[in-house]
Amino acid sequence: MDESYFVGxxxxxxxxxxxxxxxxxxxxxxxLLSLLLGPVATFFLALSEKK
Structure with a gap:
């Protein structure tokens, strides 16, 4: 695989x-969740409310 994929x-x-x-x-x-889900985790985190 391309190294830029891992860096990104x-x-x-x-x-x-x-x-x-x-x-x-x-x-x-x-x-750790981002390790598995990547951009999907970012999406859910961006939509979540502040605790």
Missing amino acids: WGTLMLINAVLAQGKNRSGLNWF
Whole structure:
């Protein structure tokens, strides 16, 4: 596989972790969830309300 694919996916994971922490959610959990779901996790996180 292309290295840029892994770099992009890793960057998305970090973005999701920071976004989750900004919404008072577990950054680690969302980081790991993003490993599996990627952009789908970002979509759900963006729609979620702040705790």
